[in-house]
Amino acid sequence: MAERVTLQTIADRVGVSRATVSYAFSRPDQLSAELRERILRVAEELGYAGPNPTARSLRLGRAGALGLIFTETLPYAFTDPYAIGFLQGLAVAAEEAAVGLLILQQPRGEERPGLVRDAVVDAFCVFSLPDGHAALDAVLARRLPTIVVDEPILDGVPYLGIDELAAAGAATRHVLDLGHRHIGLAVVGLHHDGRHGWADPARQESAVFEAMRNRVRGYRAAAEAAGLDWASVPVYEVPGHESDGGREAGRALLARTPRPTAILCNTDALALGVLEAAAEAGVKVPEELSVVGFSDSGAEEAGLTTIRQDKQLIGRTAGRLLLSGEPVPERTLLPHELIVRSTTAPPG
Amino acid sequence: MAERVTLQTIADRVGVSRATVSYAFSRPDQLSAELRERILRVAEELGYAGPNPTARSLRLGRAGALGLIFTETLPYAFTDPYAIGFLQGLAVAAEEAAVGLLILQQPRGEERPGLVRDAVVDAFCVFSLPDGHAALDAVLARRLPTIVVDEPILDGVPYLGIDELAAAGAATRHVLDLGHRHIGLAVVGLHHDGRHGWADPARQESAVFEAMRNRVRGYRAAAEAAGLDWASVPVYEVPGHESDGGREAGRALLARTPRPTAILCNTDALALGVLEAAAEAGVKVPEELSVVGFSDSGAEEAGLTTIRQDKQLIGRTAGRLLLSGEPVPERTLLPHELIVRSTTAPPG
DNA sequence: TTGTATGCGTTATCAC
DNA sequence: GTGATAACGCATACAA
Numbered sequence: 001m002a003e004r005v006t007l008q009t010i011a012d013r014v015g016v017s018r019a020t021v022s023y024a025f026s027r028p029d030q031l032s033a034e035l036r037e038r039i040l041r042v043a044e045e046l047g048y049a050g051p052n053p054t055a056r057s058l059r060l061g062r063a064g065a066l067g068l069i070f071t072e073t074l075p076y077a078f079t080d081p082y083a084i085g086f087l088q089g090l091a092v093a094a095e096e097a098a099v100g101l102l103i104l105q106q107p108r109g110e111e112r113p114g115l116v117r118d119a120v121v122d123a124f125c126v127f128s129l130p131d132g133h134a135a136l137d138a139v140l141a142r143r144l145p146t147i148v149v150d151e152p153i154l155d156g157v158p159y160l161g162i163d164e165l166a167a168a169g170a171a172t173r174h175v176l177d178l179g180h181r182h183i184g185l186a187v188v189g190l191h192h193d194g195r196h197g198w199a200d201p202a203r204q205e206s207a208v209f210e211a212m213r214n215r216v217r218g219y220r221a222a223a224e225a226a227g228l229d230w231a232s233v234p235v236y237e238v239p240g241h242e243s244d245g246g247r248e249a250g251r252a253l254l255a256r257t258p259r260p261t262a263i264l265c266n267t268d269a270l271a272l273g274v275l276e277a278a279a280e281a282g283v284k285v286p287e288e289l290s291v292v293g294f295s296d297s298g299a300e301e302a303g304l305t306t307i308r309q310d311k312q313l314i315g316r317t318a319g320r321l322l323l324s325g326e327p328v329p330e331r332t333l334l335p336h337e338l339i340v341r342s343t344t345a346p347p348g
Numbered sequence: 349m350a351e352r353v354t355l356q357t358i359a360d361r362v363g364v365s366r367a368t369v370s371y372a373f374s375r376p377d378q379l380s381a382e383l384r385e386r387i388l389r390v391a392e393e394l395g396y397a398g399p400n401p402t403a404r405s406l407r408l409g410r411a412g413a414l415g416l417i418f419t420e421t422l423p424y425a426f427t428d429p430y431a432i433g434f435l436q437g438l439a440v441a442a443e444e445a446a447v448g449l450l451i452l453q454q455p456r457g458e459e460r461p462g463l464v465r466d467a468v469v470d471a472f473c474v475f476s477l478p479d480g481h482a483a484l485d486a487v488l489a490r491r492l493p494t495i496v497v498d499e500p501i502l503d504g505v506p507y508l509g510i511d512e513l514a515a516a517g518a519a520t521r522h523v524l525d526l527g528h529r530h531i532g533l534a535v536v537g538l539h540h541d542g543r544h545g546w547a548d549p550a551r552q553e554s555a556v557f558e559a560m561r562n563r564v565r566g567y568r569a570a571a572e573a574a575g576l577d578w579a580s581v582p583v584y585e586v587p588g589h590e591s592d593g594g595r596e597a598g599r600a601l602l603a604r605t606p607r608p609t610a611i612l613c614n615t616d617a618l619a620l621g622v623l624e625a626a627a628e629a630g631v632k633v634p635e636e637l638s639v640v641g642f643s644d645s646g647a648e649e650a651g652l653t654t655i656r657q658d659k660q661l662i663g664r665t666a667g668r669l670l671l672s673g674e675p676v677p678e679r680t681l682l683p684h685e686l687i688v689r690s691t692t693a694p695p696g
Numbered sequence: 697t698t699g700t701a702t703g704c705g706t707t708a709t710c711a712c
Numbered sequence: 713g714t715g716a717t718a719a720c721g722c723a724t725a726c727a728a
Contacts, residue, residue: 004705006704006705006706007705007706007707008705016714016715017714017715017716018705018706018707018715018716019707019708019714019715019716019717020713020714020715022705022706022707022708023707023713023714026706026707027707030713030714031713031714032713032714035713035714047491049489049490049491049492050465050489050490051465051705051706051707052406052704052705052706053465053466053467053468054402054405054406054411054468054704054705054706055406055704055705055706055707055720056466056705056706056707057402057466057468057706058400058402058403058406058704058705058706058720058721058722059705059706059707059708059719059720060706060707060720061720063402063468064463064466064467064468065450065467065468067448073439073440073443074435074436074439074440074443074449075436075437075439075440075660078432078435078436084426084432087422087426088422088423088426089423091421091422091423091451091453092421092422092423094451094453095421095422095453095455098460098462098463099463100415100450100451100452100463100467101422101450101451101453102413102448102449102450102451103439103442103448103449103450103451104448105439105442105443105449107443112446114446115412115446115447115448117398117399117401118401118404118405118412119401119412119413119448120401120402120405120411120412120413120468141397141398142397142398143395143397144397312423352721354720354721354722355721355722355723356721356722364698364699365698365699365700366699366700366721366722366723367698367699367700367701367722367723367724368697368698368699370721370722370723370724371697371698371723374722374723375723378697378698379697379698380697380698383697383698399721399722399723400720400721400722402720402721402722403704403720403721403722403723404721404722404723405722406704406705406706406720406721406722407703407704407721407722407723407724408704408722408723409704
């Protein structure tokens with residue numbers, strides 16, 4: 001129907017120049033109230049949609065949006081409370097800076113570099129990508145302010161996370177200090193190959209997800225520092241985002257001889273599953289078994305001892321760093337905290 | 349440091365025209381492999397970030413993003429599982445269409461029309477806004493494909509939701525069919541004034557949130573159709589997003605004489621609170637009291653009878669309608685379902 | 697296969 | 713207070 005109406009359309013109709021019309025919208029004080037009034041009225045009549053944001057953005061050189069790269073699709077990412085909390089935190093920063101939050105989903109398998117290539121944003125936040133994920137290259141190619149949260153850790157790319165190594169070390173020392181000597185690990189999210197089962201040190205080291213790998217390294221370093229022989233520590237691995245992985249790992253670990261008196265888990269979800277397995281096997285927690293989680297997501301109700309990372313703080317900090325206008329620092333580590341609840345005690 | 353590098357920079361350097369360089373990126377088959385190679389190499393050397401998305405978007409006339417308006421900030425919106433589910437659904441549609449999802453938060457009080465004005469998007473989805481919220485005007489001014497989910501219902505603005513009236517009617521008939529005659533209502537989210545207490549019919553009708561208002565209307569219509577005198581039905585109102593509202597409402601309703609034998613709640617969170625109040629008061633559910641929720645968010649574990657709306661379906665449908673390229677239908681109603689669990693039974 | 701010319705809709709700079 | 717003009721960076725019809 002109607003032709004596309006632009007500043008020019010209105011200018012012609014009112015009999016003024018384009019610039020004047022532009023002023024009417026963007027610099028109200030640069031022209032007489034009366035003229036402005038007239039221009040706005042005509043704009044209204046013509047059904048003008050207001051200054052075209054894309055053109056405006058091009059001219060102004062700013063997008064007014066922060067890009068967030070999620071591995072996976074949102075429905076999947078949101079199965080993880082950590083991701084939700086992080087997004088909430090990031091949203092706080094976006095709100096403070098009055099910019100939008102552009103979510104760019106990268107469904108596994110069919111990655112979408114085009115989405116990243118075409119994203120109209122001022123900065124990128126990359127949330128927890130596996131090593132070598134194509135989206136990261138696409139992001140880096142854009143040469144915008146960028147920060148990587150949790151992983152991967154890359155030279156020259158600003159990084160934000162917690163000190164996974166130290167945190168895992170704290171978890172380990174906690175149980176060691178309680179007197180445990182037979183510990184076991186339940187780990188998830190190391191690879192994409194869907195493997196279940198015992199993971200030897202080589203397998204542990206080949207983990208694709210950096211954060212998870214570092215957690216395992218942290219467990220190991222602390223254990224070895226205390227004189228434990230790592231080769232004798234059973235490590236059971238389950239594939240990512242499987243609801244029943246914890247139970248499986250728990251069963252496997254509890255079937256060992258000697259039975260571990262403490263199980264360290266690299267996520268809380270896993271730890272909850274281990275608790276189920278223990279209940280199932282009639283193993284009392286914490287009398288006969290100590291369990292430690294990681295992340296403090298849904299751990300409170302279960303009374304789970306865990307490492308807390310402030311998800312929202314992480315998101316907020318990432319956002320603020322990106323939107324501050326300052327250069328993004330190369331490495332930012334946020335604090336973690338060992339939360340001792342009722343699933344850990346000295347060995348029976 | 350380096351000058352801003354554009355297509356022209358590369359063209360000059362390689363000694364070809366701007367168009368050729370553009371082809372090298374966007375139409376690989378329009379030039380010799382060799383030349384393309386050379387161009388890309390120079391681009392790389394110069395640190396070219398790729399075709400500027402804003403300029404590209406301006407030229408192409410498409411943004412590659414879907415705008416989502418959230419009342420409130422995300423951290424707040426995400427206290428509601430319904431909002432999360434909806435976002436997940438919308439994300440599915442965005443992924444299918446390979447577009448980004450631009451979240452525009454509208455913090456209460458300080459609304460941000462600027463965010464909407466400047467948003468580089470192809471369409472807008474407005475999620476559950478109170479009547480008269482300024483963001484909606486800003487959205488409509490953009491004259492882009494737009495859909496409103498849940499509220500407000502406006503003439504000429506495409507709308508998507510469930511039939512709240514019918515759903516509330518189903519909930520009401522369920523308890524009436526069980527034989528209940530003394531029913532009470534616990535309602536939340538009617539106004540912004542933070543009022544707690546009994547809401548008379550006038551107050552019920554003045555509700556700012558359309559969906560909630562319609563639910564109440566649905567309860568009422570079904571009750572009156574069964575011959576109940578609405579004026580005698582106690583309706584207790586609590587402010588939105590308060591964790592303890594359900595308990596408060598439950599206590600108030602259970603203190604009435606005659607005590608209601610069935611309480612209808614316009615959200616599940618509220619219903620869970622009512623269950624707590626009943627437990628507290630030693631009132632057995634469902635023997636002495638039937639409770640019905642609304643939304644099926646977190647109702648399953650509690651065995652709550654409720655109305656289920658498929659949150660993800662709503663989001664997905666909204667997204668697909670917007671991104672289909674077809675005109676958005678004026679009214680879309682999605683099905684609801686009465687889920688009978690263990691909190692309803694015939695009156696003792 | 698490559699180059700030329702033009703327009704996408706704004707806003708900023710400078711005149712007047 | 714208002715107008716002409718030049719960018720912003722790109723893509724495309726068309727000519728060569």
